[in-house]
Amino acid sequence: MCVLLLLLFSAPAGTQVPGAVEELPAAIVLKPLFAQRVQILDVAVLTPRGLLVLDRAGVTRYEQEEDLSLGQATPRWRRIESVSLPARVWPRDLRGHLVMDRVTFGVLLPGTDCAAQFNPLRLACTERRVPWPLSSLPNGGLEPERNYFMTPEGMTVYGGSTIASDGEGFIVADRQGRLTQLDANRRPVADLGAGDDVVPLRSLCGAGRSQYLAASHGRDGDVLRALVVQGGRVVQAAPDFPLAGAFTALSSVDGKTFVITRLSGADRYDAFQADISCGR
Amino acid sequence: MTRFKPIFLAAVSALLAAVTVDAARPHYGGTLRIETTDAAVMRRVNALAYETLVASDTAGALRPLLATAWQGDNGGRRWTFRLRRGVKLHDGSTLQPPQVAEALRMAHVDWQITSGDDTVAIDAGRDAPGLPFELADQGNAIVVRPAAGALMGSGPFRVERVDAGLITLRAHEGYWDSRPFVDAIEVRTTRSPADQLLDLEAARADMVGIQPTDVRRMEQRQFRIEASRPVELFVLAFEAHVATAASESVRRTLSGAIDRGAIARVVLQGRAEAADTLLPQWLSGHAPIAPGRGAEPLARSAVAALPADRRTLGLRVAASDPAAQAIAQRIAVNAHDAGFTITVQRQPAWVRALTCACCASRCAAPRPVPHCRTSWPASARARSPLPDA
Numbered sequence: 132m133c134v135l136l137l138l139l140f141s142a143p144a145g146t147q148v149p150g151a152v153e154e155l156p157a158a159i160v161l162k163p164l165f166a167q168r169v170q171i172l173d174v175a176v177l178t179p180r181g182l183l184v185l186d187r188a189g190v191t192r193y194e195q196e197e198d199l200s201l202g203q204a205t206p207r208w209r210r211i212e213s214v215s216l217p218a219r220v221w222p223r224d225l226r227g228h229l230v231m232d233r234v235t236f237g238v239l240l241p242g243t244d245c246a247a248q249f250n251p252l253r254l255a256c257t258e259r260r261v262p263w264p265l266s267s268l269p270n271g272g273l274e275p276e277r278n279y280f281m282t283p284e285g286m287t288v289y290g291g292s293t294i295a296s297d298g299e300g301f302i303v304a305d306r307q308g309r310l311t312q313l314d315a316n317r318r319p320v321a322d323l324g325a326g327d328d329v330v331p332l333r334s335l336c337g338a339g340r341s342q343y344l345a346a347s348h349g350r351d352g353d354v355l356r357a358l359v360v361q362g363g364r365v366v367q368a369a370p371d372f373p374l375a376g377a378f379t380a381l382s383s384v385d386g387k388t389f390v391i392t393r394l395s396g397a398d399r400y401d402a403f404q405a406d407i408s409c410g411r
Numbered sequence: 412m413t414r415f416k417p418i419f420l421a422a423v424s425a426l427l428a429a430v431t432v433d434a435a436r437p438h439y440g441g442t443l444r445i446e447t448t449d450a451a452v453m454r455r456v457n458a459l460a461y462e463t464l465v466a467s468d469t470a471g472a473l474r475p476l477l478a479t480a481w482q483g484d485n486g487g488r489r490w491t492f493r494l495r496r497g498v499k500l501h502d503g504s505t506l507q508p509p510q511v512a513e514a515l516r517m518a519h520v521d522w523q524i525t526s527g528d529d530t531v532a533i534d535a536g537r538d539a540p541g542l543p544f545e546l547a548d549q550g551n552a553i554v555v556r557p558a559a560g561a562l563m564g565s566g567p568f569r570v571e572r573v574d575a576g577l578i579t580l581r582a583h584e585g586y587w588d589s590r591p592f593v594d595a596i597e598v599r600t601t602r603s604p605a606d607q608l609l610d611l612e613a614a615r616a617d618m619v620g621i622q623p624t625d626v627r628r629m630e631q632r633q634f635r636i637e638a639s640r641p642v643e644l645f646v647l648a649f650e651a652h653v654a655t656a657a658s659e660s661v662r663r664t665l666s667g668a669i670d671r672g673a674i675a676r677v678v679l680q681g682r683a684e685a686a687d688t689l690l691p692q693w694l695s696g697h698a699p700i701a702p703g704r705g706a707e708p709l710a711r712s713a714v715a716a717l718p719a720d721r722r723t724l725g726l727r728v729a730a731s732d733p734a735a736q737a738i739a740q741r742i743a744v745n746a747h748d749a750g751f752t753i754t755v756q757r758q759p760a761w762v763r764a765l766t767c768a769c770c771a772s773r774c775a776a777p778r779p780v781p782h783c784r785t786s787w788p789a790s791a792r793a794r795s796p797l798p799d800a
Contacts, residue, residue: 223589224437276590277439289436306438327436 157336159344159357159372161390161403163205165193171391171400172227175236175384182208184402185227185238189215192252212252217243219258224278228263231385239263241273266292266331266383268301269317279306284317290328290381295341298363302343304328310345310358312365323358323365325349330383332357334368336409342368344388344405346378353378355390357407369407376401442595446607447620451639454549456598459580460501461552461564464492464511464531465543469640473543477511477553477565478531487540491532499585500555501569514553515546567591576601604733622734623682641684645738647726661721664708668749669742678737714750723752730757 164174165184175183180195193208222241230237238245238254245256260272263280268291270280279287282303291303294312301313302323310326311319325347332344343358343365352373359368376392379400383389388405447453464478478492498506508526515524515533523534535542545551555563561570568580568591580596602610607619611634621629626636647669649662671685714722726742728735736757743753 220587220589223592276584278436279439308436 157334157357157369158408159355159369160406160408161355161372162406163401163403164389165208165402166205166399168398169400170225170379170393171402172225172380173229173382173384173391174389174402175229175231176387176404181211182206183229183231183236185229186400187216187221187225189213190229190238190247190252190254192249212249214247214252214254216240217245217254217256219243222273222276222278226273226278226380228382229384230264239272241277242275265290266295268293268303282317286317290330292329292331292343292383294360294365295331296360297340298360302329302345302358302365304345308348310347321365326356327378328381329358330381330388332383332388332405332407333386334407334409336368336407342407344381344390346374346381346390348377353392355405437592439592440594442597443593444597444599444615444617445619446599446602446610446616448600448602448604449620451643452620453598453600456578456580456596458549458552458566459568459596460566460570461549461554461562462566463549463552464494464546467544467547473547477506481543483540483542486538487542488536488538489532489534490539490542491530492546494529494531495587496529498565498587499583500563500565501583502557502560502563503585506553506555506565510555511553514555515551517554517556518551568596571595603731623679624734624737626682627680638682644686644689645735646689647742653724658721660707660709661714661717664714664749665724665746665751667708668745668751670745674738674741678741679734711750722750723754725754725756727756727758 164176165171165182167184167186169186169188171184171186173185177183177192182193182195184191184193191213192211194211196207196209216238226241228239230239235246235248238247238256239261240256242258242260243256244259244261245254247254260275262270262272265280265288268280268288269283270288270291272280274281274287279289280291281287286303287306288303289306291301294300294302299315300320301317303311303313304326305311308325308327310323310329312321312323314320323345326345327347329343329345332342334340334342336342340359340361345356345358347354347356353376354374355372355378357368357372358365360366374390374392376394376399378390379393380391381389382391390403390405392401392403393399394401445452445456462477464476465473465481466476468474475495477495477498479495480493481490483490494506494508494511500506508529508531511531512524512526515522515531519535521536523536525532533542539545553565557563563569565583565587567583567586567588569583570578571581572579576599578598578600580598582591582594584590599616602619604620604622607616608621608625608629610616611619612632621636626638630636647666649658654662675681675683675685709717724746726739728739730736736755739753739755743755746753
């Protein structure tokens with residue numbers, strides 16, 4: 132409970148996207164999962180008490196040592212096994228993504244597609260570009276030596292999500308640092324404000340309406356913003372959530388949403404699981 | 412009088428419009444436009460195209476660059492460097508050990524240099540325990556000279572074009588440590604300090620060099636300022652005909668009258684360190700040495716009793732160096748309090764080379780007076796940390 136109190140933090144809404152609803156009963160909740168000095172690229176929660184961490188060095192599987200004790204914010208993890216990434220020159224802004232299956236998983240890296248398995252942890256990597264699962268937004272994988280994707284229409288984006296309910300189309304974060312709503316034919320229909328990445332956000336609020344989590348860089352620091360589609364329009368679903376560090380990655384793995392941040396002063400990367408708390 | 416002064420670069424937030432936009436994620440693309448006349452910054456620009464075998468970090472320690480490991484034997488007379496594999500030159504070809512050996516031979520005709528499969532061995536013909544540090548100097552960068560065509564390097568940028576006062580660098584797609592974020596860098600080298608500031612404010616430049624005397628004003632105008640560690644040393648050097656044994660008491664009196672702390676705090680706006688020695692402690696590794704015994708400073712009455720020609724001095728400073736002029740004016744005030752009369756004379760830039768004591772003291776930011784630079788010990792040159800420009 133103490134942990135929950137610490138984390139159920141919300142701030143007054145900042146910049147409002149057009150059509151923001153007046154009542155904001157929901158709040159973004161971040162649950163600390165893992166922290167380390169090496170840059171974390173992606174994480175995945177394993178059933179029942181495991182964690183898979185993709186970082187610049189490789190992939191490591193952890194198991195949770197014990198339940199959280201009073202005042203302990205981050206679970207304690209025990210390293211079980213790890214495997215290194217293939218040796219090659221990666222782009223300066225390295226991005227990576229875990230794709231989970233029931234017994235196996237995949238690792239997507241720039242220009243590299245890896246099939247992986249547990250016990251022992253192994254990676255079989257092939258140098259090829261494959262589409263990343265940007266929630267069904269068509270793409271050809273990360274552009275060579277870059278940190279962005281390109282849609283079939285030639286639009287370059289850092290991330291995107293399909294609008295899954297109450298409308299159709301996509302929300303994308305483009306290279307100019309803007310969130311844009313696209314129609315089903317991927318034509319821009321609305322500017323949704325600043326944003327550097329966007330992913331689906333699992334939510335049980337609002338009769339199961341699909342929600343989206345965007346991260347953006349602001350003058351006073353990076354913030355998370357929850358979005359929802361109402362009547363075909365994208366509106367803000369919860370107050371902005373100011374991050375303690377700079378966001379470096381958003382991802383949606385196996386139905387869960389994760390946020391990776393970097394604390395520059397402490398030279399530390401943190402992975403959080405993001406959720407929406409309803410009816411606060 | 413000595414004073415250390417860092418190198419300053421002012422960047423406009425609009426730099427972000429061209430290079431990073433207003434985004435959290437690093438942005439690929441754009442052209443970074445730099446204007447500077449500072450030699451230290453130019454050395455860093457040079458290093459973007461031409462890499463050395465090793466590099467020195469800001470703490471003075473060596474780190475691998477084109478060489479991944481090195482070992483000396485025979486008392487440091489012979490050194491073997493293991494070269495990084497797969498380094499691509501700017502034309503896409505792979506850097507070969509014989510090319511490294513040839514490039515080093517061009518800089519050191521007295522060294523015996525041989526190459527192996529992935530090594531280069533250097534016999535300096537003398538005990539050279541500091542040779543790796545020497546190789547970190549940009550003067551020992553690996554520059555490949557093809558039979559025809561332009562010089563080639565392996566750095567993150569290739570030299571695309573060199574015009575009068577304008578150097579254009581283009582991102583090296585095959586760089587061994589991953590492609591840089593910006594597509595190109597333009598460096599203008601002939602704009603005056605005043606023009607640089609105008610260009611910055613008019614968004615014609617993204618980054619310019621500024622004087623410490625401009626720092627506060629630029630900060631007030633919301634420009635972002637980056638400062639190196641102090642690298643430039645101001646020295647009050649007496650010309651040989653003045654620096655006689657008979658004038659030692661005069662020089663000591665003048666030296667004692669100078670308020671170094673006020674110059675660092677007020678004239679250089681807190682962006683400098685008062686220097687008690689030629690080399691700062693972080694560079695030399697030694698505590699300041701107390702000045703030796705000599706003639707005692709003169710009392711004001713004794714100064715007043717001196718012949719007028721010994722109480723009146725001319726202080727020559729470069730007309731192109733506003734900071735030096737501001738310091739000189741302050742020295743003139745201090746000297747007046749001690750009974751001297753100093754006239755500040757603005758001279759062309761070459762006046763810096765009047766005495767070797769003057770130009771050699773500019774550590775890590777040497778002006779283009781190579782005959783004076785040779786007075787530096789090689790190891791000291793190699794260990795001089797460059798600013799993080």
